[in-house]
Amino acid sequence: MSLAFRSRAHDDDVQDLRDVMTRMAVRMTFAKGEEIYGQDEDADFVYCVTRGAVRTARVMSDGRRQVGGFYYPYEVFGLDAGHVHRFFAEALSDCEILVLKRSALRADLGQAQFERVLWAATQRELARAQDHVMILGRKSACEKVASFLAELAGRSDAKSVEMPMSRQDMADYLGLTIETVSRMLTQLQKSAVVEFAGLRSFRICNTDAMARLAE
Amino acid sequence: MSLAFRSRAHDDDVQDLRDVMTRMAVRMTFAKGEEIYGQDEDADFVYCVTRGAVRTARVMSDGRRQVGGFYYPYEVFGLDAGHVHRFFAEALSDCEILVLKRSALRADLGQAQFERVLWAATQRELARAQDHVMILGRKSACEKVASFLAELAGRSDAKSVEMPMSRQDMADYLGLTIETVSRMLTQLQKSAVVEFAGLRSFRICNTDAMARLAE
DNA sequence: CGTCATCTTGATTACGCTCAAGCTCCGTGG
DNA sequence: CCACGGAGCTTGAGCGTAATCAAGATGACG
Numbered sequence: 001m002s003l004a005f006r007s008r009a010h011d012d013d014v015q016d017l018r019d020v021m022t023r024m025a026v027r028m029t030f031a032k033g034e035e036i037y038g039q040d041e042d043a044d045f046v047y048c049v050t051r052g053a054v055r056t057a058r059v060m061s062d063g064r065r066q067v068g069g070f071y072y073p074y075e076v077f078g079l080d081a082g083h084v085h086r087f088f089a090e091a092l093s094d095c096e097i098l099v100l101k102r103s104a105l106r107a108d109l110g111q112a113q114f115e116r117v118l119w120a121a122t123q124r125e126l127a128r129a130q131d132h133v134m135i136l137g138r139k140s141a142c143e144k145v146a147s148f149l150a151e152l153a154g155r156s157d158a159k160s161v162e163m164p165m166s167r168q169d170m171a172d173y174l175g176l177t178i179e180t181v182s183r184m185l186t187q188l189q190k191s192a193v194v195e196f197a198g199l200r201s202f203r204i205c206n207t208d209a210m211a212r213l214a215e
Numbered sequence: 216m217s218l219a220f221r222s223r224a225h226d227d228d229v230q231d232l233r234d235v236m237t238r239m240a241v242r243m244t245f246a247k248g249e250e251i252y253g254q255d256e257d258a259d260f261v262y263c264v265t266r267g268a269v270r271t272a273r274v275m276s277d278g279r280r281q282v283g284g285f286y287y288p289y290e291v292f293g294l295d296a297g298h299v300h301r302f303f304a305e306a307l308s309d310c311e312i313l314v315l316k317r318s319a320l321r322a323d324l325g326q327a328q329f330e331r332v333l334w335a336a337t338q339r340e341l342a343r344a345q346d347h348v349m350i351l352g353r354k355s356a357c358e359k360v361a362s363f364l365a366e367l368a369g370r371s372d373a374k375s376v377e378m379p380m381s382r383q384d385m386a387d388y389l390g391l392t393i394e395t396v397s398r399m400l401t402q403l404q405k406s407a408v409v410e411f412a413g414l415r416s417f418r419i420c421n422t423d424a425m426a427r428l429a430e
Numbered sequence: 431c432g433t434c435a436t437c438t439t440g441a442t443t444a445c446g447c448t449c450a451a452g453c454t455c456c457g458t459g460g
Numbered sequence: 461c462c463a464c465g466g467a468g469c470t471t472g473a474g475c476g477t478a479a480t481c482a483a484g485a486t487g488a489c490g
Binding site: 125138 | 273276283302339341344348
């Protein structure tokens with residue numbers, strides 16, 4: 001089985017999942033900051049962003065927060081590991097989400113494809129988490145912020161990249177404080193690696209320097 | 216579908232995987248430090264530790280290393296995200312590993328169970344990676360080391376817990392230096408939270424303090 | 431235009447890193 | 461069995477990066 005073939009099949013699964021969700025799922029809207037699902041809740045649903053953005057996070061008993069990831073239109077979430085949510089999900093901005101019961105998905109796709117599709121989605125989540133581990137474990141503050149911007153830019157096709165999350169969200173994703181994130185953004189701009197157009201929009205000026213920092 | 220029932224099914228899948236591997240897999244031995252699979256290699260096999268221990272890791276171009284995880288007897292590894300290994304795996308000590316081609320596993324279990332079993336394994340990996348993110352992002356050096364010891368203790372059933380990895384391995388897992396790891400171990404011992412019997416064996420003295428530090 | 435949340439910048443502190451020395455454990459050979 | 465040697469570990473001193481504390485600046489929204 002060639003790599004190309006497998007990738008193709010993988011993409012098909014993702015597409016199938018989106019198709020089913022578009023067809024069968026309930027369309028819900030959430031206001032900025034609203035909870036979509038809670039930590040330790042049963043993971044009975046699958047979610048897909050159609051408009052806006054979502055963050056997943058966990059908090060420790062003393063309030064320290066770790067953001068697990070951000071999700072944008074067309075991305076599937078709610079699969080964090082098994083039958084109980086280990087993170088909670090919140091609307092980053094006002095947003096629209098497709099919500100589908102897992103059992104309904106299974107009924108429509110059949111057991112086999114259901115498992116294949118969710119396995120593929122779980123693998124993407126795992127890849128994401130592993131990249132996150134790399135960023136958190138062995139990178140400097142500047143590299144963390146650069147990696148984050150590079151990832152955002154990678155997901156966007158436009159020249160100008162929109163940043164829907166606050167500095168606090170970025171900090172809690174990168175294991176930093178808002179002050180440090182702010183300083184690093186300023187520094188990256190001063191050294192002409194990126195250029196900001198307002199607080200939440202940027203574009204990469206020096207691709208090489210960016211790639212070097214983000215590894 | 217109750218949680219209990221689902222957990223049971225999950226455990227069955229894990230057991231089935233071990234059974235098939237014991238029956239069909241090739242038993243290989245690796246000397247301490249030997250590579251089991253490489254980064255960016257195709258992930259055509261599934262692995263199960265039978266003796267010794269394994270670590271997975273990634274290195275950045277300048278040599279910084281991030282350890283992804285440690286695997287002990289009966290644990291399955293080699294599933295890190297998709298069709299290409301994103302980490303490499305090395306023998307932590309001399310060890311014995313069951314190796315089985317994925318295609319052979321699929322042929323034996325059938326497509327459906329193959330996917331269910333590997334999905335379950337991928338979910339465990341994801342849960343592991345998510346816990347790792349929490350440790351790396353928002354914990355102090357002391358809490359990181361305590362969390363690590365607590366996790367090790369949790370996997371072991373004996374009172375005295377064996378630690379097969381070096382301080383360097385621990386440091387690269389926790390995003391610290393060996394000096395800091397060493398200092399924290401000393402500190403935990405001085406404050407009577409744990410007690411060491413030699414460099415690589417310990418037991419937890421103060422369970423409450425340990426739980427508090429490890430959250 | 432005023433108010434409040436968010437963000438930036440500055441000054442200071444502290445946690446963990448770096449560099450350096452010494453110690454312990456363990457394998458090896460005399 | 462002990463002496464030697466080397467890797468791995470611990471400890472100490474000093475430093476640097478990012479956290480904390482504290483003001484301001486900017487932007488969003490009524």
